[in-house]
Amino acid sequence: MPPRLIAVAFASLTALPVHAAEPAAPATQALHCGKLFDARSGRVLGEHTVVVRDGRIAEVLPGRVKLADAESIVLSDRTCLPGWTDLHVHLGSESSPQSYSEGFRLDPVDYAYRSVGYAEKTLMAGFTSVRDLGGEVSPHLRDAVNQGLVKGPRIFAAGKSIATTGGHADPTNGYNDRLSHLIGPPGPTEGVINSLDDARQAVRQRYKEGSDVIKITATGGVLSYAKSGDAPQFTVEEVKAIVDTANDYGYKVAAHAHGTEGMKRAILGGVTSIEHGTYMTDEVMRLMKQHGTWYVPTIYAGRFVADKAKIDGYFPAVVRPKAARIGAQIQETAAKAYRNGVKIAFGTDMGVGPHGDNAREFLYMVEAGIPASVALQAATIRAAEVLGVDDQGMLEAGKRADIIAMPGDPVADIDAVLGVDFVMKDGKVYRLPRLD
Structure with missing residues (x-):
């Protein structure tokens, strides 16, 4: 496939409104996770707050921590994992x-x-x-x-x-x-x-x-x-x-x-x-x-x-x-x-x-x-x-803010992986849970 033709195709996508604007990430976000998957140990931990700044994970704090300067994203009934x-x-x-x-x-x-x-x-x-x-x-x-x-x-x-x-x-x-x-x-x-x-x-x-x-x-x-x-x-x-x-x-x-x-x-x-x-x-x-x-x-x-x-x-x-x-x-x-x-x-x-x-x-x-x-x-x-990269795949300070969440505990019930309803990449939210 000639690269020039492919490049033309993608250039034309800028005219499509649905893709014209990427979600803007606030300066600081606090994700309140009911559970958290620790990729190093393979264990699901209890409640944690993941603090995101400028597309990176700034802190991972035990419990639910309120930050005055942060936008709160409540995922208290969900398990958070690295993307x-x-x-x-x-x-x-x-x-x-x-x-x-x-x-x-x-x-x-x-x-x-x-x-x-x-x-x-x-x-x-x-x-x-x-x-x-x-x-x-x-x-x-x-x-x-x-x-x-x-x-x-x-x-x-x-x-x-x-x-x-x-x-x-x-x-x-x-x-x-x-x-x-x-x-x-x-x-x-x-x-x-x-x-x-x-x-x-x-x-x-x-x-x-x-x-x-x-x-x-x-x-x-x-x-x-x-x-x-x-x-x-x-x-x-x-x-x-x-x-x-x-x-x-x-x-x-x-x-x-x-x-x-x-x-x-x-x-x-x-x-x-x-x-x-x-x-x-x-x-x-x-x-x-x-x-x-x-x-x-x-x-x-x-x-x-x-x-x-x-x-x-x-x-x-x-x-x-x-x-x-x-x-x-x-x-x-x-x-x-x-x-x-x-x-x-x-x-x-x-x-x-x-x-x-x-x-x-x-x-x-x-x-x-x-x-x-x-x-x-x-x-x-x-x-x-x-x-061969060291800045993703874990919910730790300094890593990319690639974070997903789903109801349930995928370690206890692997079928939970089919229910992803929160997606963040580089600190930008692409999918949020629907409010009942």
Whole structure:
């Protein structure tokens, strides 16, 4: 998608009144929380007052404290948590039976406009940060959010995923011969590599385009128009060339991977995280613990594609058996990884499923045997560790004032995560509870 066209689409959004004005944050706010989730310990504490000044948490005080100079926000019958981070989303798209044909019919501007609504839904569900792992729209959407043109989460954008020829993120998969010959084989500029030099060039191109993180497709994928969902698609040397070049620019590397061999190569090459990890073996888990590699399960996506694979016509014939086979496995893999001490962080692969439904991943994590407190930490303090940032993911003085709240206690009843009705990002309130 040409960046110029996407930029034009976002520039035109300034004419829309609904997005023209961001909420203004008072100088000082006092949030009176009935309960508070401590992301460091994973415990729910009693009543606290969170004092916010200039978009940052100034103090966290026990009890209900009245401040003469502060605007009071009463959340005394709710639990306050750090805003959640979803480490695997695709805000430029959303799965449907038309997804494959739309790539030939829609323009970049169409995807840009769609992403605006997806971003707002994500924020309103309690996700104040996301890592967008693949999509040319995402760096421009990030900039529009940062400029106050669009309501959405803080975005750490990968831009175009890096693949090999015919791999999961090869943009010409499924094209007929005439189109393939007309367009020509994609190369590093388009995120497709076949050598160490290509690998380095592809990372540098992502830097040129303004990415924040690098994403590689270390194995085949479920939804790509290709037969294999798990075959390895990079050599260890290629992964290492990507990681080493990414390190030059301060980037971390996330690896989409379903198959065992591809995961091993990605881990040995030095990636930060394995996404999906469907056929993770004991050997892979040992390597992950040895190298400190994070695991982002994306159980939601697995459940979603496995369900849709049962519907005639939802997926192309080449995709349907992969969706049925791989999708059903991911939750079991997440359970095994947790039992074996692999570091787990939160991600959904949303865009596969409907944006705004991200919190259901918590329910599926708990179903897999992951304690609710650990699942909540995965989307707060652990997600911040994966991103390599130290100013979010906790309700502590000096951190960003990314704060959400909901009725109930999500550690005692994980279903409470579906009831988020207060959202603050950088001290600005985007959602308030409805008054009865």
